[in-house]
Amino acid sequence: MRHRRSEYEGILNILHICMLILVALFFLLMVLCLWNMARLVREIVKGWLAHRSAAKRASAEPPDDVANDSYTSWLDTCLPRRxxxxxxxxxxxxxxxxxxxxxxxxxxxxxxxxxxxxxxxxCQFMFAVTEPTLPPAEDAELERVLGISRAGRRREQELHRQSFVRGLAVTGVLVGFTFFVFTVAWLVSRRVRQKEREEAEALPEKYAAPPPYSVSKLGGSYDDMAAAVAYNQAGPVA
Incomplete structure (x- = not known):
């Protein structure tokens, strides 16, 4: 019985260690997911602010005092004049x-x-037109010049989204596995306690103590009396 109890206790200790490891991994994955989410939000806000500032700079007339007379500045770059x-x-x-x-x-x-x-x-003036003579939309210029950077930013955002989704999936799996381990450990511990209670209740019936020695039945000698007193004081041996 003691050997079986020690075996159950060893199983419970192993389950407790596994649960602690799973809880630590769960919190670590939660921190990683929050970090990835913060990076994704930061990249989105950063791209939006960059696009907005680029559009504002493009709408303004670029200065002429740049590298030399053959270049003009636009979006923090020097472009040749044409x-x-x-x-x-x-x-x-x-x-x-x-x-x-x-x-x-x-x-x-x-x-x-x-x-x-x-x-x-x-370009010499020839005649007036009723339609507005505005240049092509600045958005088209941004699409032409910043197309590569936008595509790279979209790919990076897509990679962040994929990593975030994978992190959520792994976190969900770990949460489910942790709940399963906790449930198994609780059922095993409940079964062990119930079995110990049943064994404790059945113990007095199985190992009932015999009636004490009667000195009168043993003839009343001094040795028999001493043995009876020692037996009654010691109690039954399991």
Whole structure:
């Protein structure tokens, strides 16, 4: 009986150690998930702020006092100035040479606004137009110039989302496994306590003490009396 009890106690100790390890892993994964979530939110906010500041800078007229007369600044970069019919990427490259020229998106070359004509390498006013003569939308420029960085940012955000989902899945599995181990440990401990209680209740019936020695039945000798007193004081031997 003692050997069986010690075996049950060993199993319970192992289960308790496993539960402590699982609880520690659960809290560690929760910290990792919160850290990944904070990184994802930070990247989203950072990208939004960068796009907003870039749009504001693009809407303003870039300064002319940059590296030298052949370059103009746009979005913290130096771009070469372009004349009419020269290849371009954004409007500031063309406007640095002529304020009435824009970068034509269909040809990616500098050209004159509507109502102006190329005369001697300069955009000269010819006639007024009723339609607005605004340059192409700055969003299109941002899409052209910042397309690669946006795609990289989207891939990075997608990777963060995938890692966050994987972390949640692993956390859910560990929570379920921890609950299962706790349930098994509780059932085993309850069964052990119930079995010990049943054995304790059955112990007096199984190991009932015999009636004490009677000195009168043993003839009343001194040795028999001493043995009876010692037996009654010691009690039954299990």
């Amino acid at each position: 004349g009419l019919r020269e290849p371009c990427e954004v409007n500031p490259q063309c406007r640095a040479r002529d304020e009435h020229s824009v970068c034509l998106p269909e040809k990616s070359t500098c050209g004159c606004l509507r109502g102006y004509r190329n005369i001697g390498g300069r």
